[in-house]
Amino acid sequence: xxxxxxxxAITREFPESVISSSEPYGMLTIEVKKEDLKKIxxxxxxxxxxxxxxxxxxxxxxxxFPEKEIGVVYHLHNMMTNFRLRIKIFMSRENIEVDSxxxxxxxxxxxxxxxxxxxxIKFKGHPDLRPILNMEDLGYHPMLKEYxxxxxxxxxxxxxxxxx
Numbered sequence: 001x002x003x004x005x006x007x008x009a010i011t012r013e014f015p016e017s018v019i020s021s022s023e024p025y026g027m028l029t030i031e032v033k034k035e036d037l038k039k040i041x042x043x044x045x046x047x048x049x050x051x052x053x054x055x056x057x058x059x060x061x062x063x064x065f066p067e068k069e070i071g072v073v074y075h076l077h078n079m080m081t082n083f084r085l086r087i088k089i090f091m092s093r094e095n096i097e098v099d100s101x102x103x104x105x106x107x108x109x110x111x112x113x114x115x116x117x118x119x120x121i122k123f124k125g126h127p128d129l130r131p132i133l134n135m136e137d138l139g140y141h142p143m144l145k146e147y148x149x150x151x152x153x154x155x156x157x158x159x160x161x162x163x164x
Contacts, residue, residue: 003028029086038099053077057111059119100126118143
């Protein structure tokens, strides 16, 4: 199975859904419309492509791009052919919700809870969406790039030391 073959199969089945594609470090990476994500992943799992393992789900935050400020990245894997695929979706801060994949991949349960916990991304249809690593009463999502990296009371360090 090749990147070209999988990309062609996805674009043939969902011609309006793929926004962009690339191959960083040889891994097929596609950006798709948020509303089509679940249909695409269901197709990848149940078709002859047999993308049968969800390796990871993680969030990303790009505050400099308001229309694509929050993103979710899915890493999928066909264990038989060792084919890997990365799917990205983006959304604005006002619409920070995406369909849950727990009914397709049971392992998505913990990964979606972790992503919710750190980024505040809500997963529609998740059976138990609550913080998993942070305290319930924390009141914010610590991986969003809106908080200082250092304690404001310290005078020996500033954000410039951390690339900000």
